[in-house]
Amino acid sequence: MALTQADVLAGLKEIVEEVAGIPAASIELDKNFSDDLEVDSLSMVEVVVASEERFGVKIPDDQVTELKTVGDAVDFIVKASA
Amino acid sequence: MSAQRRVVVTGLGATTPIGGDAPSTWAALLAGKSGARTLTEDWANTIPVNFAARVAVEPSEVMERVELRKLDRSEAFALIASREAWKDAGSPEVDNERLGVVIASGIGGVTTLLDQYDVLKEKGARSVSPYTVPMLMPNGPAAHVGLEFKARAGVHTPVSACASGAEAIGYAFEMIRNNRADVIISGGVEAAIHALPMAGFAAMKALSTRSDAPERASRPYDLDRDGFVLGEGGGVLILEEYEHAKARGAKIYCEIAGQGLTSDGFHIAAPDPDGNGVQRAIKFALADAGISTKDVVHLNAHATSTPAGDVAEANALRLALGADADHVAVSATKSMTGHLLGGAGAIESVFLVKAIQDRLAPPTINIENLDPAVTVDVVREKPRALPAGDIADQ
Numbered sequence: 001m002a003l004t005q006a007d008v009l010a011g012l013k014e015i016v017e018e019v020a021g022i023p024a025a026s027i028e029l030d031k032n033f034s035d036d037l038e039v040d041s042l043s044m045v046e047v048v049v050a051s052e053e054r055f056g057v058k059i060p061d062d063q064v065t066e067l068k069t070v071g072d073a074v075d076f077i078v079k080a081s082a
Numbered sequence: 083m084s085a086q087r088r089v090v091v092t093g094l095g096a097t098t099p100i101g102g103d104a105p106s107t108w109a110a111l112l113a114g115k116s117g118a119r120t121l122t123e124d125w126a127n128t129i130p131v132n133f134a135a136r137v138a139v140e141p142s143e144v145m146e147r148v149e150l151r152k153l154d155r156s157e158a159f160a161l162i163a164s165r166e167a168w169k170d171a172g173s174p175e176v177d178n179e180r181l182g183v184v185i186a187s188g189i190g191g192v193t194t195l196l197d198q199y200d201v202l203k204e205k206g207a208r209s210v211s212p213y214t215v216p217m218l219m220p221n222g223p224a225a226h227v228g229l230e231f232k233a234r235a236g237v238h239t240p241v242s243a244c245a246s247g248a249e250a251i252g253y254a255f256e257m258i259r260n261n262r263a264d265v266i267i268s269g270g271v272e273a274a275i276h277a278l279p280m281a282g283f284a285a286m287k288a289l290s291t292r293s294d295a296p297e298r299a300s301r302p303y304d305l306d307r308d309g310f311v312l313g314e315g316g317g318v319l320i321l322e323e324y325e326h327a328k329a330r331g332a333k334i335y336c337e338i339a340g341q342g343l344t345s346d347g348f349h350i351a352a353p354d355p356d357g358n359g360v361q362r363a364i365k366f367a368l369a370d371a372g373i374s375t376k377d378v379v380h381l382n383a384h385a386t387s388t389p390a391g392d393v394a395e396a397n398a399l400r401l402a403l404g405a406d407a408d409h410v411a412v413s414a415t416k417s418m419t420g421h422l423l424g425g426a427g428a429i430e431s432v433f434l435v436k437a438i439q440d441r442l443a444p445p446t447i448n449i450e451n452l453d454p455a456v457t458v459d460v461v462r463e464k465p466r467a468l469p470a471g472d473i474a475d476q
Binding site for chain 2: 042043045046052
């Protein structure tokens with residue numbers, strides 16, 4: 001079953017809060033992982049692996065560099081779950 | 083040639099089995115408190131020894147969770163002790179290119195290594211933390227401290243088993259003396275209380291098996307000593323070039339005047355019973371400092387509570403100091419802290435500095451029957467006053 005954008009955003013907020021310590025309230029679709037949320041390349045690996053587990057999708061390594069913002073990740077995960 | 087650069091101690095920090103910082107650790111040490119406890123982990127009863135000396139204050143009580151999840155426990159100890167020491171030194175203004183870090187570890191991030199191996203086996207490679215390598219590397223504690231304080235004169239990690247922490251301070255001392263740096267954050271840490279290292283030490287018959295009374299198990303120089311108690315934590319000293327410290331009006335605890343380093347060339351684990359290496363190290367340290375055995379008043383012994391090690395070291399001290407050993411107050415503080423391996427020399431250096439400051443030699447607890455083979459003057463039960471004026475410790 002395809003996930004909704006709202007479901008994925010809510011889950012991703014929890015993951016980013018857990019990994020990077022950023023309060024969920026300040027995590028928005030337009031936030032850039034590295035510039036706004038201080039999620040560095042190593043933390044991004046954790047975000048990706050946690051997202052795969054949580055949403056039951058695969059995020060190939062060559063796609064990870066394309067996921068610049070929270071919105072990019074939400075869109076990718078929603079499509080991948082369809 | 084210009085005069086020899088002098089090195090002083092301007093800051094102290096520690097997190098140990100008997101205190102979460104240097105002052106509380108020192109107070110517990112003078113009070114003769116033991117940090118050894120029965121372990122509560124599930125694995126504790128699967129190995130021959132079920133007790134150890136965990137830190138008195140868990141890192142999670144003083145650090146944020148999000149910071150801790152990227153740190154090995156040994157790295158957390160290094161940051162906690164370094165932050166305290168840096169603050170104690172008055173948060174010195176120093177050119178980053180003249181600031182270094184030398185923090186030792188005996189074993190490195192062994193709990194991370196073992197925990198992540200469990201993840202690999204249970205959940206597969208993709209679930210292994212991307213922080214695994216920076217967490218398990220033995221220079222991780224020094225690296226994190228170097229990053230926090232932006233040290234650019236060099237970040238180093240001596241690894242020499244139980245001598246690591248003392249060697250780190252010696253390396254830092256040389257860095258300042260040789261004009262590579264003006265300020266060094268130096269010390270040692272260890273976080274190896276885990277089933278595998280404990281099983282390994284137990285297999286060597288190095289650990290005490292006095293499970294019915296953990297707090298009485300570490301008993302250096304006692305006739306019935308049966309091995310060491312594994313401890314965890316770390317100690318950090320801020321070493322600073324004397325003129326640099328004076329110019330900023332820093333509080334100066336004491337001067338480090340010299341050091342001596344040798345090796346036994348004898349056995350991978352057993353001490354040379356003649357203590358030749360210890361004797362030469364003391365001789366070199368005294369010569370380097372330009373003092374004699376007559377000037378020595380206090381010594382914090384390595385004395386881990388093993389049957390062979392304590393006597394070999396005591397014999398070597400007696401031979402090195404001769405008749406002057408009669409006026410040297412010897413303390414074996416592992417009787418209270420347990421053996422911190424790579425952190426041992428560092429916390430014991432913190433204790434020496436506090437001993438000079440307060441003019442008190444800490445006690446050695448748990449000696450019920452002093453081993454008659456021990457021919458040095460051991461401080462037992464209560465702290466002992468040290469003389470005023472210029473004094474020398476080791």
